[in-house]
Amino acid sequence: MQKPLQIDIPSRDRRVSALWTAPKAPQACFVFAHGAGAGMQHAFMAAFAQGLAERGVSSLRYQFPYMEAGSKRPDGPAVAHATVRAAVQKARVLAGDMPLFAGGKSFGGRMTSQTQADAPLPGVAGLVLLSFPLHPAGKPAGERGVHLSAIEVPMLFVHGARDALADPACFVSMARALAPWASTVDVDDADHSLHVRKRSGRTDAEVMEDVLDRTFMWMQAWRL
Numbered sequence: 001m002q003k004p005l006q007i008d009i010p011s012r013d014r015r016v017s018a019l020w021t022a023p024k025a026p027q028a029c030f031v032f033a034h035g036a037g038a039g040m041q042h043a044f045m046a047a048f049a050q051g052l053a054e055r056g057v058s059s060l061r062y063q064f065p066y067m068e069a070g071s072k073r074p075d076g077p078a079v080a081h082a083t084v085r086a087a088v089q090k091a092r093v094l095a096g097d098m099p100l101f102a103g104g105k106s107f108g109g110r111m112t113s114q115t116q117a118d119a120p121l122p123g124v125a126g127l128v129l130l131s132f133p134l135h136p137a138g139k140p141a142g143e144r145g146v147h148l149s150a151i152e153v154p155m156l157f158v159h160g161a162r163d164a165l166a167d168p169a170c171f172v173s174m175a176r177a178l179a180p181w182a183s184t185v186d187v188d189d190a191d192h193s194l195h196v197r198k199r200s201g202r203t204d205a206e207v208m209e210d211v212l213d214r215t216f217m218w219m220q221a222w223r224l
Helices: 043-054 077-095 107-118 143-150 168-177 204-222
Strands: 002-009 014-021 028-033 057-062 100-105 124-130 155-160 182-187
Touching (some): 014 043, 014 077, 028 043, 028 077, 028 107, 028 124, 043 057, 043 100, 043 204, 057 077, 077 107, 100 107, 155 204, 168 182, 182 204
Parallel strands (some): 028 057, 028 100, 100 124, 124 155, 155 182
Antiparallel strands (some): 014 057
8 A cells, every 4th residue: 555645844844745655464664765866756765665565564755855846955954854853753653553663765864864863763663774875976984974873773774885975994894883783784786776787697676675675674673
């Protein structure tokens, strides 16, 4: 079942669109945000939501205000953080008492983790961060991950080995520093979009299934 919704952001007097996807007997819920350049309807977002539903996980994916308005310039942290909080609150109502996870793809994951670091998101059992953007392309560093050390819930990082926004050495150093909270799903040959080359021997669809399986297993381990 997929249902279009609206999420009010009272502190910003704004409203954004969202999509609720739910299987018949959900075991958990994932509320997640899109990357900087593509909204909640992007093929990756849709495939992830559908794949989770097939594994018994409901999801709420949503727009940031700039994407809702058709702008290419991402919202500033204050607006993005308020949107994340409003979406989590909406998901909590929809999900009832089932375990709740939050996160997103690239920019969406970064904004969710910043929000959690500022003040814990109520009822969120853990974060799933897909292609976390640790630094600008071609400028390996770890400054964008500094806030992660303030988070005290489990975090799952899905990381492509060829991600131009997360140099392998920087990423490994960050993950080690976040122990025991951080777990990783390392995807060989994948870029920032989790796309793999033909010579990898796998298709993007196969990579997606593997990522979904491992994400679901991680959720199962932490939801009890």
